[in-house]
Amino acid sequence: MRSGGAAPGMAAGAMLKHRRTALERVEKFVSAAYFTDCNLRGRLYGASRPPAALSCFQSPLRVPYGEAVGRRFGPAAVGDSFGPAWETCWFKVELSIPPAWAGREVHFVWESDGEGMVWRDGQPVQGLTKEGEKTSYILTSCLKESEPHSVTLYVELACNGLFGAGKGTMIAPPDPNRRFTVSKAELVVFNRDVYELLVDLEILLDMARLLGEENQRSFQALYAANQMVNVCDVTDPATFPAARDLAAAIFGQRNGESQHSIHAMGHCHIDSAWLWPYEETIRKCARSWVTVIRLMESNPELTFVCSQAQQFEWVRSWYPGLYAQIQDYVAKGRFVPVGGTWVEMDGNLPSGEAMVRQFLQGQRFFREQFGRICSEFWLPDTFGYSAQLPQLMRGCGIGRFLTQKLSWNLVNAFPHHTFFWEGIDGSRVLTHFPPGDSYGMLGRVEEMLKTVKNNKDKGRVNHSAVLFGFGDGGGGPTQKMLDRMKRMRDTDGLPRVQMSTPDRLFSVLEKESSQLCTWVGELFLELHNGTYTTQAQIKKGNRECERILHDVEVLSALALAQDSSFQYPASQLQRLWRLLLLNQFHDVLPGSCIQLVVEDALQYYAEIRRAGAQLQEEAVQSLCGDLLQPESGHAEGTLVLNTLPWERTEVISRTGPAGAEVLALVTAPSMGYAILREPLPPPQPVTVVKQEDGSVTMENGVIAVCLDAMGRLTSLRLAHSEREAVADGCCANQFALFDDVPLYWDAWDVMDYHLETRKPVTTLLKPLEITLAGGLRGSASFSLRVGKSSTLTQEIVLDATCPYIRFLTQVEWKESHKFLKVEFPVQVRSTNATYEIQFGHVQRPTHWNTSWDWARFEVWAHKWMDLSEHGFGVAVLNDSKYGASARGNVLSLSLLRAPKSPDATADITQHHFTYAVLPHRGSFQDAGVIQCAYNLNFPLHAVPASCAQCPAWSAFSVSSPAVVLETVKQAEDRPDAVVVRLYEAHGSTAVTWLRSSLPVTEAMLCDLLEQPLAKEPLALEQQGVRLSFTPFQVLSILLVLRQ
């Protein structure tokens, strides 16, 4: 082993060096697999000794510490395995440190494929996870005689790994029978000097390998490493300092001024639920963050960046001791809360208001707990980013954004890493993608070099972020990562690597920003496009619960304004919003989670529905209590409530005198109510006629349709018009089934090639029959077989006065790797289709000219999509779908998928959903498509009431059809005020009056966090408040009410 070669400092010039043998020689010297009998790695640990006693108990529940220590522990041994998945084992570990180890560093080493937490004296002290390269709990760094030599630890072992309990591949559904083994539990002496040398050699080896033969630093590093092996006698630690000096000489050779600067930040991406349930995430946070605290204690430079208010809240309530330590480090600026949102939510599907609430709940939490709001939005792992986000960030005190997910694009490489991102209203935020394309780096030379090389904005900016720490399932930074980067602080040939914070990084980027480019519009992820459709029940729960909370807030706010003694249910609403926001996490709402998570999510939706119904009833009772008591002797009437900001005339279903459901045409005022006494006669009744060939025609004086026996639209026209909306020779409302087998990410991905497998659904089970003969409502229904064993039943409904026809759909879905869509080939030519997004809309091409166009073969939309040419168009509305596409003249709505990983049962159940088609003259804006989509999603509420004389009452109305009053809620910090939120929906500059019958004494513009924007209140005139909007602008107004 010893070469007896040149001593350090002596010229060794005469020795021949072969690059490969020199490299491999050093590799073998640090190898964990080869020559450990004589190499340096074999000396990392000294003496060891088993625990004095080891005992355990197992429970199906996640037993907390206080309860666990009181349980009866039975015998346990290293090598024992535990299961099934999701159970918990508590171990009592009694250790006795030999006095002979005085002066040595002593570790408790614990190796298991289950995630562990070490508890000592009633507190969590260290997370241990083999996958996260954490197997040591440091008992003492230098054993003193005065220290206790007998120590009792508890280890809480979860029967799941960092990535859950999948069978085989990572995203396979959990294996219920999987077992987890304790493979090591012992006391060891840790040789810190050996460890430091190993890290030195690793960095030098990486420099030698990765800088390449054309770079002289590669050889300098290699020769230094080779010489270190020469001087190092592994059996004699006295030789180590000389070897370390050789390494230090290389690391101490500094860069020139122009070198790139890396801002390293500790990070630990913890999915709030994914391949494990929410409950396990609480423990993942504790395991990961307590480990960060330990590292902070011994590494004063370490900073750690941490997002998701919900996770802080979990740790606050479950681990108060740990939380207090975190608060300490937050105050010191080292544990850095970022993101400003409740969870790292999906960036596409949540409604505009739900996105506002992500920030409102998040920023308020951060301010309350840590005294300041976040300045950076943080969403490194989400599947695309809505073009509305820049405006929402700006409205919530945030002008900076970090992600990296677009590096996953399948087709096009995104052209920037640092740039301004401009949203649909023109708001801009400074955006940074760490050029290393990761949020879970390990602090290696390779990553630092990639960060510099890959940076697309060379010459514009000279600073980048590196986020290091195991992530997704938690884990976080390790000591070794820190020790690697210490050696790269300023070493010629490598970028400078400094511990930093998001604020420091973005501050220098802001200074350098004059040369930065701007990206306008959505940040579309060219991957994971199946997540707009997967787990349809979650999508439906999300849309419905967004509606429920909207309605409860509107009605409760009106009740409050009418009667200041009404108890606005602020804390209940906060609880329900937080449940909804949690379910919008980026593996839950997208449907990319395991079955256990789906069950939790559906339960949260059920809770919102249940509690929401109760709160709505209380608000209506307070608002119109007098009207709800039917006076004896009076015929029963119906109270009709409208939570939308425009007058509506619609057919509703109500309970008639005999208890049967009867239809009635009613007019309800804008955001208000009316008593229905005499139903209105329809201006023109619906007619439904069956033709001899089995087809059915329906007409209501607004639109006219013709349906074939399979329920397909063969004709769709505006009444009294010859303009046909269905493309020549085609049928609309045509179902199509596609093979849907992605490359790997099953629940996530639908690939371009699925389009080559289209099969129209044409197996008729029950031909179209008239089910309602007309008058106020006409309908017809039919059934189809879909695929091998699924069935679809549809009722096609046309109401009097309604400009769209509805398709009430029920599917018994039993497919495997199939994708069901419904298509509307229309007689409209346009190179762009329009899709609703949060508080606005975007256009996307209907052609595939460039790779950027065809990579968007499957896109997302909210309540509507539209294809229009000058003067005419067709819109497709929906009540719970998000996946869509428009190619050429065919509008498609994505209905159901059937992926098998990570949830083998995904979507195999009964589904109910509704969509509608709306042909229109003029633009979709002028035709009221936006309002119709709201109407479909926010049905009028009909409540039995007295038949008293009562004029219709409207709380709010808006004079411009371009402006939507979306939200009415109690102000967060002023119980005597309500906040209303409006947005410009047409993409136009608009002026409007907001009128209100509420006792408003003062009106002030405020931001999305409800902070007043100007000293001066808005002028309250007789007409209300006059508001000016730029295209897609969102305005919030604080209205103070008279008490």
Ligand SMILES: [Zn+2]
């Ligand atoms: Zn994630």
